[in-house]
Amino acid sequence: MxxxxxxxxxxxxxxxxxxxxxxxxxxxxxxxxxxxxxxxxxxxxxxxxxxxxxxxxxxxxxxxxxxxYSKFSCQPHGKYLINICTGTSCYFGGSQQLIGRLEKELGIKLGETTANGLFTLSSLRCLGVCSQSPALVINNDTYGCVDSIEKIREIISRYKL
Ligand code: FES
CATH class of the missing domain: 1.10.10 (Arc Repressor Mutant, subunit A)
Structure with a gap:
């Protein structure tokens, strides 16, 4: 060592x-x-x-x-790791739009961490909730049908404390 x-x-x-x-x-x-x-x-x-x-x-x-394996990271990430599903169902269900909305809302790009160290944006393939696309997972919490900016804001607000 x-x-x-x-x-x-x-x-x-x-x-x-x-x-x-x-x-x-x-x-x-x-x-x-x-x-x-x-x-x-x-x-x-x-x-x-x-x-x-x-x-x-x-x-x-x-x-x-x-x-x-996208689950491995060589960079430190924020307190909350947001992984957006980019599997096939979510791709056709709007995952690219979801990524764009999250990037805009948090002011960071995929792979980056917010300046306050709270959120990191990342992506992975298939969370196993394909019928609820587009989906994301924040640490261990999975959210489906994240298809509006209002829903994104409501979810994000749970993690700001
Ligand atoms: S493709 Fe997104 S949960 Fe399966």
Missing amino acids: ADNQQFDNILYRKLGKVIEEKKGLKNPLIEILHSAQKIFGFLPEEVLNYISEKLDLPLSKLYGVITF
């Missing part, structure tokens, strides 16, 4: 324990990355270096997995 690490040793100990538990599995990388993101909030480079060393895997392999 590097001397100039940014994150607390406690977090690394937690991750180290997870790695020990999972490294015997057939394909441990996704589960370990998922746990690391839960522990650190995102996947910073120094954490990826740590995982790479512990699993004796090249960093390129880790980045390959991270870029393939």
Whole structure:
């Protein structure tokens, strides 16, 4: 581990324990990355270096997995992560319009975080509520039929406190 690490040793100990538990599995990388993101909030480079060393895997392999799965993020995100569904049903149900409205309402683009650190806009594919397109999820709360600016404002207002 590097001397100039940014994150607390406690977090690394937690991750180290997870790695020990999972490294015997057939394909441990996704589960370990998922746990690391839960522990650190995102996947910073120094954490990826740590995982790479512990699993004796090249960093390129880790980045390959991270870029393939949109749920992984190498950037810190806001307190509330808004993921807009861009799966087929939501695409035809207005997800692009929803993204545009949210970008305008929050004053940020997809992939960015508001200056107050409250919201990050992101996208993923299919939340499993296709009949309620367009849909989004804020942290663990799923909302369907988000088809008007009034509904967007009402949902966002729940997270401002
Ligand atoms: S495509 Fe959006 S929930 Fe399935």
